[in-house]
Amino acid sequence: MSGMGTAVVIGLSAVVMAIRDGEAVVLTVRRPGEDLLGLPFGPFDPEGHRTFELALRAFVREQTRFDPGYVEQLYTFGDKGRDAPVADMGAGAARVISVGYLGLAPAALAGSAASGWQPWTRFFPYEDWRDGRPAALGTIETALRSWATTADRLARARLLFALDGAPWNEERVLERYELLYEAGLVREAARDRGEVQPVVLPPTGEPMISDHRRILATALSRLRGKLKYRPVVFELMPEAFTLSTLQRAVEAIAGVPLHKQNFRRALERTDLVEGLGRMDAGTGGRPAELFRFRRELLAARPVGGMSLPLLRE
Amino acid sequence: MSGMGTAVVIGLSAVVMAIRDGEAVVLTVRRPGEDLLGLPFGPFDPEGHRTFELALRAFVREQTRFDPGYVEQLYTFGDKGRDAPVADMGAGAARVISVGYLGLAPAALAGSAASGWQPWTRFFPYEDWRDGRPAALGTIETALRSWATTADRLARARLLFALDGAPWNEERVLERYELLYEAGLVREAARDRGEVQPVVLPPTGEPMISDHRRILATALSRLRGKLKYRPVVFELMPEAFTLSTLQRAVEAIAGVPLHKQNFRRALERTDLVEGLGRMDAGTGGRPAELFRFRRELLAARPVGGMSLPLLRE
DNA sequence: TCAAAAGTGTTATCCTTACACCCATGT
DNA sequence: ACATGGGTGTAAGGATAACACTTTTGA
Numbered sequence: 312m313s314g315m316g317t318a319v320v321i322g323l324s325a326v327v328m329a330i331r332d333g334e335a336v337v338l339t340v341r342r343p344g345e346d347l348l349g350l351p352f353g354p355f356d357p358e359g360h361r362t363f364e365l366a367l368r369a370f371v372r373e374q375t376r377f378d379p380g381y382v383e384q385l386y387t388f389g390d391k392g393r394d395a396p397v398a399d400m401g402a403g404a405a406r407v408i409s410v411g412y413l414g415l416a417p418a419a420l421a422g423s424a425a426s427g428w429q430p431w432t433r434f435f436p437y438e439d440w441r442d443g444r445p446a447a448l449g450t451i452e453t454a455l456r457s458w459a460t461t462a463d464r465l466a467r468a469r470l471l472f473a474l475d476g477a478p479w480n481e482e483r484v485l486e487r488y489e490l491l492y493e494a495g496l497v498r499e500a501a502r503d504r505g506e507v508q509p510v511v512l513p514p515t516g517e518p519m520i521s522d523h524r525r526i527l528a529t530a531l532s533r534l535r536g537k538l539k540y541r542p543v544v545f546e547l548m549p550e551a552f553t554l555s556t557l558q559r560a561v562e563a564i565a566g567v568p569l570h571k572q573n574f575r576r577a578l579e580r581t582d583l584v585e586g587l588g589r590m591d592a593g594t595g596g597r598p599a600e601l602f603r604f605r606r607e608l609l610a611a612r613p614v615g616g617m618s619l620p621l622l623r624e
Numbered sequence: 625m626s627g628m629g630t631a632v633v634i635g636l637s638a639v640v641m642a643i644r645d646g647e648a649v650v651l652t653v654r655r656p657g658e659d660l661l662g663l664p665f666g667p668f669d670p671e672g673h674r675t676f677e678l679a680l681r682a683f684v685r686e687q688t689r690f691d692p693g694y695v696e697q698l699y700t701f702g703d704k705g706r707d708a709p710v711a712d713m714g715a716g717a718a719r720v721i722s723v724g725y726l727g728l729a730p731a732a733l734a735g736s737a738a739s740g741w742q743p744w745t746r747f748f749p750y751e752d753w754r755d756g757r758p759a760a761l762g763t764i765e766t767a768l769r770s771w772a773t774t775a776d777r778l779a780r781a782r783l784l785f786a787l788d789g790a791p792w793n794e795e796r797v798l799e800r801y802e803l804l805y806e807a808g809l810v811r812e813a814a815r816d817r818g819e820v821q822p823v824v825l826p827p828t829g830e831p832m833i834s835d836h837r838r839i840l841a842t843a844l845s846r847l848r849g850k851l852k853y854r855p856v857v858f859e860l861m862p863e864a865f866t867l868s869t870l871q872r873a874v875e876a877i878a879g880v881p882l883h884k885q886n887f888r889r890a891l892e893r894t895d896l897v898e899g900l901g902r903m904d905a906g907t908g909g910r911p912a913e914l915f916r917f918r919r920e921l922l923a924a925r926p927v928g929g930m931s932l933p934l935l936r937e
Numbered sequence: 938t939c940a941a942a943a944g945t946g947t948t949a950t951c952c953t954t955a956c957a958c959c960c961a962t963g964t
Numbered sequence: 965a966c967a968t969g970g971g972t973g974t975a976a977g978g979a980t981a982a983c984a985c986t987t988t989t990g991a
Binding site (some may be wrong): 553554555571572575595596597598599600 | 967
């Protein structure tokens, strides 16, 4: 085999999610001299780090003074050309391969000066259907239709963006972002091709540095899917919580409104939570009972996630 | 950041699956001077290859004269110490990071001399419950119980290996392999630690080079899970097939026996297949109708996978 | 005619969905 | 008393699982 001349650098990117005031937020970092936000990111040191996960925890802690609890690998991004990051390492440019990770934190603590928690809705406004069809989709739909000059393009746009009565599938965050990218409707598209930025774009969300918005989309897709078959929401909850808080957390991630009773009934059947008898100091209505996640079940049997009983408008 | 002295090499590994005579088989390669089987594997050339996927297709074709159809990324393995492969590249040893891919082929064609298709059951005999509880589990259970000296170990073993009446969960292939590894019950465990091999081991399957059996376990886990929510089986089927062939393919992958009628009824509801009117030249009984996968649906709406209506013994 | 595999019918049960209603607190 | 959010009951419809049975071929 040949061609081992170009150096390769492994980078690690982290999408750390948390719930703050009922909103789902992501940990971001603003680098000096950079006007776009990015994800916590750091090189993987093959000498110092025994595993990716240890390396990731270390540099997230370093950059943000914060330790994610639950961590899982997402995807390894290696495409050239497409906003591929390039590292400058003395001996010339190196190709950067970035391994994306998803982290879940039980609380959005204050971090360092350069880092901060941002609602993901800032980067994907059209992904939030909690209050019905997002307004952003109006303009996006128009733009997509004028891009969709072939039957195939139109079919994909319809399917992914719930046009013409197609149902919304909240899991397909990444595919939607990639379609917008392909259609030139996100800032990253023109930037990566070195083209001049279009003056106006539909409200497709705030761009990020490098391929970080793609990594964030991958994380949201994965998390939305995983919600349904693993009890991952609880990694985002404090020890004690009310059922409404839990429901709002699920809604904040999935970006869809849920049916209260059916959500509770489904939850009850799983036996995943247990009432504590204690009550919450109500925020205005009747006080709610506090519950806890029966974490011990994880060791005792295979355990599923939450069903998402939609609330239709 | 520091410590960029050690070189990093990106390797690509492929788990290519196909169905042959109703059995699920994997593409393997035997390297010269090596007595264990391995997966098709090759270095990623950062100069020559634009994307991982293109690189993967190229070297699988080269090593096996064979092109996988459907391809998806699995996981990136980077742990040190644990049977981590090491590349010798002139300037000394380099750390190898391997990106695993899953490929599905519609037929198991003959490949080159060095490569061949092997049933996965060879590597994971205890994962095949199609004819009831596999015999291998008897000895494995005994070995696990004597290893499980703590409550936690026992709970995990029970849960994963369906001991004491726990239900079998076919998706947890990787976790089971990792538990066996931790318990020292697979050959790779002692090998990676540089220890002397135990003389006898329970029938936990044939070892592979490097961490390839772990990659294979990851692939099986992923495929078994994906079966249920995406119509991936059809990537393994020829253009026309009978419902029994389809059912046998699903069973061969999932490793569990399915209930015939319920399998068909569930399939019918999905509208995923369409009768062709033509009949199969029967293999001994009444001729079966041939069906085809309505691939056009993929573009038309989000489409789910197969339900696995178990047939209890 | 008999074995082998294909294919059909039917019922009980459980889960999901959708509806409407009552309860406990703060202001 | 009333607004606000917490919490419950129940019935219709659909999916699943479990049962046993008929049909069409080759040997």
